[in-house]
Amino acid sequence: MKQFLALLLACGGNTETGSPDSGGTAQGNTAEPKSSGIKLGISNGYYGNTWRAQYVEAMKSFCEGLVQEGALESYTLLNSTGDVTEELNNINSLISEGVDILLISPNSPTSMGSVIQTAQEQGIFVVIFNDAAAYDGTYCIYNDQSQFWEVQAKWFAEKMGGKGNLVWVTGSSGNSTSACRQNAAKAVLDNYPDIQILASAPGEWSETTAQSVVSTFLSTYGDQIDAVMAEDVMANGIVRAYENAGMDIKRISGDYQKSFLDWNVEHPEVETIGSPSVPAIGISSIKIALRLYNGDELADGVLQPNQEDASLINSIILPMPYVVVSNPDDVTGPWTEGYDDTRFISTAEAAELCAGQPDSYMLDMPHSDEQLDALFRYSQRS
Numbered sequence: 001m002k003q004f005l006a007l008l009l010a011c012g013g014n015t016e017t018g019s020p021d022s023g024g025t026a027q028g029n030t031a032e033p034k035s036s037g038i039k040l041g042i043s044n045g046y047y048g049n050t051w052r053a054q055y056v057e058a059m060k061s062f063c064e065g066l067v068q069e070g071a072l073e074s075y076t077l078l079n080s081t082g083d084v085t086e087e088l089n090n091i092n093s094l095i096s097e098g099v100d101i102l103l104i105s106p107n108s109p110t111s112m113g114s115v116i117q118t119a120q121e122q123g124i125f126v127v128i129f130n131d132a133a134a135y136d137g138t139y140c141i142y143n144d145q146s147q148f149w150e151v152q153a154k155w156f157a158e159k160m161g162g163k164g165n166l167v168w169v170t171g172s173s174g175n176s177t178s179a180c181r182q183n184a185a186k187a188v189l190d191n192y193p194d195i196q197i198l199a200s201a202p203g204e205w206s207e208t209t210a211q212s213v214v215s216t217f218l219s220t221y222g223d224q225i226d227a228v229m230a231e232d233v234m235a236n237g238i239v240r241a242y243e244n245a246g247m248d249i250k251r252i253s254g255d256y257q258k259s260f261l262d263w264n265v266e267h268p269e270v271e272t273i274g275s276p277s278v279p280a281i282g283i284s285s286i287k288i289a290l291r292l293y294n295g296d297e298l299a300d301g302v303l304q305p306n307q308e309d310a311s312l313i314n315s316i317i318l319p320m321p322y323v324v325v326s327n328p329d330d331v332t333g334p335w336t337e338g339y340d341d342t343r344f345i346s347t348a349e350a351a352e353l354c355a356g357q358p359d360s361y362m363l364d365m366p367h368s369d370e371q372l373d374a375l376f377r378y379s380q381r382s
Contacts, residue, residue, distance in 0.1 A: 041099030
């Protein structure tokens with residue numbers, strides 16, 4: 001627990017406490033919190049792959065349990081397909097429904113300001129989660145997306161001997177999470193002038209799109225490509241692109257989807273590393289939001305600069321619980337240094353943890369109650 005909090009403190013130098021406006025509650029929460037009859041609204045800005053499906057179903061199941069326990073009167077979860085207008089309509093619908101707490105996983109880090117202001121003016125407690133966005137009077141909760149590609153960039157640089165050619169398959173164009181990952185990787189690779197990024201294109205977190213992108217890369221650059229560095233939920237598509245091209249894979253970003261883990265166990269010659277942005281971020285965000293709504297105070301130094309606007313100190317950043325590497329020897333190495341709250345596990349270990357699950361299952365690891373308690377001034381169980 002202490003290591004978890006130490007990592008949060010290391011993400012930024014600011015030591016402000018409390019809420020985004022240094023008060024007991026967020027700026028937009030003008031109404032007194034309810035002790036009962038709480039209505040929760042959740043807007044999920046993108047629903048289009050296996051990760052999102054698992055993340056949404058986990059939140060639904062958790063919220064249903066909260067309703068049965070009486071912690072919530074009701075909840076409504078609305079999905080959009082990556083379209084900003086669609087999500088804005090969904091958020092307006094949740095506002096009209098009269099929710100008390102509004103969680104938004106935004107398509108855009110800049111296009112939600114007006115609707116968020118409307119919600120705040122009506123006394124709705126607004127929390128941004130999963131994807132960062134800088135809006136005054138809100139908290140922002142997300143997995144440490146800088147760590148996601150930072151650790152991969154370190155691994156690739158070491159494995160490539162500090163030289164060679166990379167291609168990048170990024171996430172969704174314009175998404176704040178994808179941009180944060182790329183910036184972190186570039187900061188690492190800037191230290192390796194002999195590593196060149198031959199090309200980069202968005203894979204839209206889709207196996208099919210990633211396969212198309214990598215097929216184009218292979219037809220253009222062929223054997224010049226020493227490694228494919230990709231974001232999550234796309235490794236199967238990369239593999240198919242290589243297989244269809246009749247080419248051997250040198251080194252690629254892995255994944256934490258059961259189907260890929262099983263494939264990698266059967267192909268140990270392919271070196272991979274997978275950084276999971278765990279679907280459990282949805283449940284963790286709901287737990288944290290409920291405590292904040294009820295007036296629980298954050299511990300000193302927990303709030304960090306928002307990755308979209310460093311002048312706004314409103315972010316609660318949760319570290320990755322694990323990283324998956326295909327070579328068991330890679331569970332230690334220079335790429336593991338500084339990540340004390342992250343377990344490095346082998347592909348074989350990860351595949352075993354997924355045993356019995358469907359091929360689409362994403363290996364998950366919820367943040368423990370002890371870890372979440374470390375964010376606050378006191379424990380709920382003290």
